[in-house]
Amino acid sequence: MNTHGRAMSRSSKPWVHVNMKTGRPKGHKLSEETKRKISNSMCSKGCWCKGLTKETDTRIKGISDKMKHPKPIEFKKKMSVVATKNYALGKKLPVGHSYGRAEWYTSPSAGRVYLRSSYESLVARWLDSRNIPWEYEKVTVVWTDEQGKQHTYYVDFHRLDLDGRYCIECKGYDSDNWKRKQEAFQKKFPHMFLRVVITQEDLNCFRNRRS
Numbered sequence: 001m002n003t004h005g006r007a008m009s010r011s012s013k014p015w016v017h018v019n020m021k022t023g024r025p026k027g028h029k030l031s032e033e034t035k036r037k038i039s040n041s042m043c044s045k046g047c048w049c050k051g052l053t054k055e056t057d058t059r060i061k062g063i064s065d066k067m068k069h070p071k072p073i074e075f076k077k078k079m080s081v082v083a084t085k086n087y088a089l090g091k092k093l094p095v096g097h098s099y100g101r102a103e104w105y106t107s108p109s110a111g112r113v114y115l116r117s118s119y120e121s122l123v124a125r126w127l128d129s130r131n132i133p134w135e136y137e138k139v140t141v142v143w144t145d146e147q148g149k150q151h152t153y154y155v156d157f158h159r160l161d162l163d164g165r166y167c168i169e170c171k172g173y174d175s176d177n178w179k180r181k182q183e184a185f186q187k188k189f190p191h192m193f194l195r196v197v198i199t200q201e202d203l204n205c206f207r208n209r210r211s
Contacts, residue, residue: 109133109160119170119197120156126206133160139167143184145177153181155194165191171198 030038054061101118107128113136115121127134139155157168167185171178185194197203 107134110136117170117172119172119203122203122206123157123168123170123197127157127159134158135160139189141181141184141188143181145180153184155185165193167192167194169194169196171196174198 049057049060052060054064101121102114102116103121104112105115105121105124106112107124109128109132110124113124115124115136124134124136135158137154137156139158141153141155142150143153144150155167156170158164159166159168182194182196185192197206
């Protein structure tokens, strides 16, 4: 009831959105007959852009041009400089960059970390199940590719027990670049051991809770 004692209709309520064409509240439930008529009407009209290309239709060309958004050369150069500085400073890959089944994981030792693959998830849970303190992507190594460009390699796991001399790296495959990373790691940390998890046999060691 409103202040004048008259019942307020549903469409006049200020919080109800009304379709301006039909006068009905938005979200109004349609009958099956109405749904069938709408469906038949849509099918009979067909898709307006069927058979059209950006070469033959200006509307399609306009949509295509809007989706491209080409970046100026100056912008690309600026981003390249920023990326190079980030590598030199040892900044991590952004959250969302992953190599498979990524997830946020809360560890009693390392806190909340973003694990980038199922391999990493398995190793993290193995370490926590044995109460082994660890940290994630804290050990960094600068390495050089075959073209002479420098990159930063982040070691996945660094065990804080064993005098901090033990690291674990999860790899889905082997490559020439990975060999260069290993060589750079051994050169920078000759006193540390890097265990590589790359095969199913390596994974089984962690599944079976063996050290």
